[in-house]
Amino acid sequence: MKVTVTTRSGRELINGGLDIDTTATVADLEDAIHQRIKKYHPSRQRLTLPHHPQSKEKPIVLQYKKVLKDYTNGNSDTITIVFKDLGPQVSYRTLFFFEYLGPLLLYPLFYYFPVYQYLGYQTKHVIYPVQTYTLYYWCLHYFKRIMETFFVHRFSHATSPVSNVFRNCAYYWTFACFIAYYVNHPLYMPVSEFQMKIGFGFGLIMQVANLYCHIILRNLRGRNGNGGYQIPRGFLFNFVTCANYTTEIYQWLGFNVATQTVAGYIFLVVAASIMTNWALAKHRRLKKLFDGKEGRPKYPQRWVILPPFL
Numbered sequence: 410m411k412v413t414v415t416t417r418s419g420r421e422l423i424n425g426g427l428d429i430d431t432t433a434t435v436a437d438l439e440d441a442i443h444q445r446i447k448k449y450h451p452s453r454q455r456l457t458l459p460h461h462p463q464s465k466e467k468p469i470v471l472q473y474k475k476v477l478k479d480y481t482n483g484n485s486d487t488i489t490i491v492f493k494d495l496g497p498q499v500s501y502r503t504l505f506f507f508e509y510l511g512p513l514l515l516y517p518l519f520y521y522f523p524v525y526q527y528l529g530y531q532t533k534h535v536i537y538p539v540q541t542y543t544l545y546y547w548c549l550h551y552f553k554r555i556m557e558t559f560f561v562h563r564f565s566h567a568t569s570p571v572s573n574v575f576r577n578c579a580y581y582w583t584f585a586c587f588i589a590y591y592v593n594h595p596l597y598m599p600v601s602e603f604q605m606k607i608g609f610g611f612g613l614i615m616q617v618a619n620l621y622c623h624i625i626l627r628n629l630r631g632r633n634g635n636g637g638y639q640i641p642r643g644f645l646f647n648f649v650t651c652a653n654y655t656t657e658i659y660q661w662l663g664f665n666v667a668t669q670t671v672a673g674y675i676f677l678v679v680a681a682s683i684m685t686n687w688a689l690a691k692h693r694r695l696k697k698l699f700d701g702k703e704g705r706p707k708y709p710q711r712w713v714i715l716p717p718f719l
C-alpha cells in the first residue's frame with residue numbers, strides 16, 4: 410500500500426512516500442515515519458486525513474489501533490495522510506508528578522525555615538496550631554494527588570507537550586508559595602478554633618469524597634486506559650457531571666474557612682473558574698456522545714459542577 414505523507418502546507422514529508430503492508434495499522438505507519446525521520450517519535454505525531462482548508466468540520470484524526478486501509482474508502486492501494494509535529498512530549502504521569510511535587514516541597518520551606526528573617530521580619534515567630542494543621546492538610550492533599558496520579562487515574566491521552574510542564578508548574582508552584590507565604594507569616598492572625606475545626610473537618614470530608622469520585626472515574630476504563638468516555642454514575646455523579654471538581658472546589662473552600670487568607674481565596678476563585686470551563690466542555694462532550702440517537706443512551710439530566718447554580 411502506497412502512503413503519501415504530507416505536511417499541513419501540502420509539502421511531501423517523505424519523498425516518494427512509504428510502502429507499507431495492507432494489514433498495517435496507524436501505529437505501524439507512525440513507526441515507519443519514525444524509522445525514516447528519527448526525531449518524530451510516534452508520541453509527537455498527529456496524523457489526519459486531508460481536509461479542505463475552508464471546511465468548518467474538524468479533520469479526522471487517525472486512531473493508532475485502527476487498520477490504515479479502513480480509512481481508504483474502498484481505494485486500498487493509495488492513501489494520503491497529513492502529518493503534524495506536536496513537539497516534544499512527556500507522559501501525563503510525569504506532567505502531574507512535577508506540578509504536584511512543587512507544592513509538596515515548597516510549602517514546608519515557609520513553615521520550617523526562617524524565610525521571614527531573611528525578608529527582614531525580626532519579630533518573634535509564634536507558630537499557631539492552625540499553621541501546623543495547615544501544613545499537614547496541604548501536604549496530605551498534594552501527596553494524595555501524586556498517589557492518585559500513579560495508582561488511580563487511567564488517562565486516555567498518553568502524552569502532553571513539554572511546554573505544559575512549564576505552564577502547569579508555574580501555576581501550581583507560584584500559588585503554593587503565595588499561599589504558604591501568607592499562612593506562615595509572622596503577622597498572621599488565626600481564626601477561632603471552632604471555625605478552624607469546621608473548615609478542616611469539611612475539607613477533609615471533601616478530600617475523601619474527591620478520592621472516591623476518582624475511583625468511580627477509574628472504573629469506567631480498562632487497565633490501559635481503554636473504553637473512551639462513559640457516563641459516570643453513582644455517589645455524587647448521579648447529580649453532577651464533574652463531581653470530582655465539585656469536591657475539589659469544596660475542599661479548597663474548607664481550607665480557606667480554616668486559614669482565611671486573601672491568597673487562599675484568590676487560588677480558590679482561579680481554580681474554580683478553570684475547573685468550571687473544563688466541566689462545561691466535559692458536560693457538552695458527554696451530552697454529544699450520549700445523544701439518545703441510533704441506540705446510544707441519552708445523557709441524564711445533571712448539574713455541571715456547582716449545584717444549584719451550574
Ligand SMILES: NC(=O)c1ccc[n+]([C@@H]2O[C@H](COP(=O)([O-])OP(=O)(O)OC[C@H]3O[C@@H](n4cnc5c(N)ncnc54)[C@H](OP(=O)(O)O)[C@@H]3O)[C@@H](O)[C@H]2O)c1
Nearest residue numbers: 562563564565566626629637638639640641653654657680
Ligand atoms: N486545584 C486546581 O486548580 C485543579 C485543577 C484541575 C484539577 N484538579 C484536581 O485534579 C483532579 C484530576 O484532574 P483532571 O482534570 O485530570 O480530571 P478529569 O479530567 O475529570 O479526570 C480524571 C481521570 O478520569 C478520566 N475521566 C474523566 N471523565 C471520564 C469519563 N466520563 N469516562 C471515562 N474516564 C473519565 C480522565 O480521563 P482523560 O485522561 O481522558 O481526561 C482522567 O484520567 C481533579 O479531579 C481535581 O481533583 C485541581
